[in-house]
Each structure stands twice: as C-alpha cells, then as structure tokens.
Amino acid sequence: MTEIIWMTAAELSSAYAKGTxxxxxxxRAVLARIDAVDPVINAFCHRDDARVLADAAQSEQRWARGEARSALDGVPVSIKELMWFKGWPTRYGSLTTTDEPNPDDDPTVYHMRRAGRVSRARQPRPNSAIPASPIPR
Structure with missing residues (x-):
C-alpha cells in the first residue's frame, strides 16, 4: 500500500470505503508529516489538530454506517489563507490585518465541509497575496 501521506483523494476514499x-x-499521518517538515519549510500558519481529529472521527463514523457525505468525506485538505474559514483569522499573508476569527466560511470552504472534507491547516500567502513577495509573514 502507498504511504498514507502520498495517497490521492481517490485512493483514500477507496480505502475508507473498504475499511482498510x-x-x-x-x-494523524498528515499531521505527523506536517510536524516533521514544517519547521524547515514553514508551509502552515494555523493548525487546530483537535478539530481536525474530531472532524475525522465524525467522518469515520459516517463511513462505518455507510453514510459518507461524498467520496471526499474524510479526505484531508489544507486551506489557503485567502479563504475565510469560520473561527479562524484570515490575514492575507499580512501583519497589518486583524487576528479576528471569521464569522463564516468562504463558499469554497463551505462546500468542502458539506462534502465532509477535513481541513487540517491553513497555508500562508505572501503579503496581501502579491506573488512578488516570496516570503510569507
């Protein structure tokens, strides 16, 4: 079997459906990989491991009952810091923006959640998402 962190969404979905x-x-595998590499590459700016694992546990129960929300239910995904994610701040890669949590989800995030996708972390963007600035805050 392919190492979990390298599995595609289709492979994960198939494995969930089979119960393997x-x-x-x-x-857990994805969070462990982030722990191992993020101190070097600085790819994530916000994590909520408890929420991730709680969402994953709910997804696991849905798969066990044969009630997965979609083929993507339980597949881990990260969210760029340009999209609103309810309860998390969206800083747009800038230190000049607020740390206030967003009151709602961006439509893309909303639909991913409805499909059962599990968001594991936020990925930073260059300041104000301007590509000329390669260094996230």
Whole structure:
C-alpha cells in the first residue's frame, strides 16, 4: 500500500470505503508529516489538530454506517489563507490585518465541509497575496 501521506483523494476514499484505512488514521499521518517538515519549510500558519481529529472521527463514523457525505468525506485538505474559514483569522499573508476569527466560511470552504472534507491547516500567502513577495509573514 502507498504511504498514507502520498495517497490521492481517490485512493483514500477507496480505502475508507473498504475499511482498510480510516479518516482518523489518514489525518494523524498528515499531521505527523506536517510536524516533521514544517519547521524547515514553514508551509502552515494555523493548525487546530483537535478539530481536525474530531472532524475525522465524525467522518469515520459516517463511513462505518455507510453514510459518507461524498467520496471526499474524510479526505484531508489544507486551506489557503485567502479563504475565510469560520473561527479562524484570515490575514492575507499580512501583519497589518486583524487576528479576528471569521464569522463564516468562504463558499469554497463551505462546500468542502458539506462534502465532509477535513481541513487540517491553513497555508500562508505572501503579503496581501502579491506573488512578488516570496516570503510569507
């Protein structure tokens, strides 16, 4: 079997359906990989591991009951810091913006959640998402 962190969404979904892998196992593997590499590459600016694992556990229960919301239910995903994510701040890669949590989800995030996708972390953007600035805050 392919190492979990390298599995495609289709492979994860198939494994969930067969019961050979759970969303909790997949999310734990992804979080462990982030722990291993993020101190070097600085690819994530916000994490909520408890929320990730709680969402993954709910997804696991849905798969066990045969009630997955979609083929993507329980598949881990990261959200760029340009999209609103309810309860998390969106800083747009800038230190001049507020740390206030967003009151709602961006439409893309909303539909991913409805499909059961599990957001594991936020990825930073260059200041104000201007590509000429390669260094995230």
């Amino acid at each position: 892998l759970s969303p909790v196992e997949a999310c």
